Amino acid sequence: MTNFSSGKMLLMAGTANRPLAEEIAQELNQPLCRVTIRRFADGEIFVKIDENVRGLDVFIIQPTNPPAENLLELLILIDAATRASAARVNVVMPYYGYARQDRKDQPRVAISAKLVANLITTAGADRVLGIDFHQHQLQGFFDIPVDHLYAAPVMVQHYRQKRLHQPVIVAPDVGGAKIARGFAKRLDASLAIIDKRRPSANIAEVLNVVGEVEGRDCLLVDDLIDTAGTMAEGVLALKRLGAREVYCCASHALLSGPAVDRLSSSGVTEVAVTNSIMIPEDRRFDRLKVLSVAPLLAKAIRFTHSDQSVSSLFD
Secondary structure, X not given: OOOHHHOOEEEEEOOOOHHHHHHHHHHOOOOEOOEEEEXXXXXXXXXXXXXXXXXXXXXXXXXXXXXXXXXXXXXXHHHHHHHOOOOEEEEEEOOOOOOOOOOOOOOOOOOHHHHHHHHHHHHOOOEEEEEOOOOHHHHHHOOOOEEEEOOHHHHHHHHHOOOOOOOEEEEOOHHHHHHHHHHHHHOOOEEEEEEEEEEXXXXXXXXXXXXXXXXXXXXXXXXXXXXXXXXHXXXXXXXXXXXXXXXXXXXXXXXXXXXXXXXXXXXXXXXXXXXXXXXXXXHOOOOEEEEOOHHHHHHHHHHHHOOOOOHHHHO
């Protein structure tokens, strides 16, 4: 078995979230490898690694949020590193795109989460490092080692400083109860669950809230905010039931379509997200708080490189 800790680590970044990659590089006191990424006249992606990577432990930092070019760019970077004889290619994927289609829940649909895992493996990746996959079982879609990190410690630290009044952690649906329970335990809070149904994709309807929320500070916890239908409806429902302040937090902020308007007008006190996805200026708003996962990823990269246990980050 190769011992990578004795070799040199090399950090590489795609264009999907350059600021996060630079922050990770700063945390590791290590420069980002020089890479040329440009477009041909017809829009095709050209990638060239401008440094020697032979025999090195390479970490490619690139979330795969839309547009799909981010995923394609990652695959081409993996291929370039593999063909340049890198000793090991580690994919640092702060956000795993196409993860929501993880099973056949209706006839004739693709399982795109598995397809993406196959593409990353086939391109030549040796290891994947990700944060808060949409479902835990996605780790099993890869036939290579996967380190699944959680943004929860970053969030918990943020909310501990807030000293919430009689805090209640609210799961946006039954599926989110496990994550919410973890938050409740760490923040010494009680738990509530929203009974929700989806008439169609990206549309959520709150039917009931199970748990005591009146006069308390509520924290709605989810893994991602896309169009913010779930979060906005949840905030309004909790406010109707007499919640004192309502906070929202999610690991990944896609903030598509009407998300910003919905959250801004929902009466939410604060929306805390991480910088796993680069949030453009036009999708930022007053109540948005962006927390950095760079220290967490930097530690995980350091531990992976030196063959230490990554799970010890969460003990």
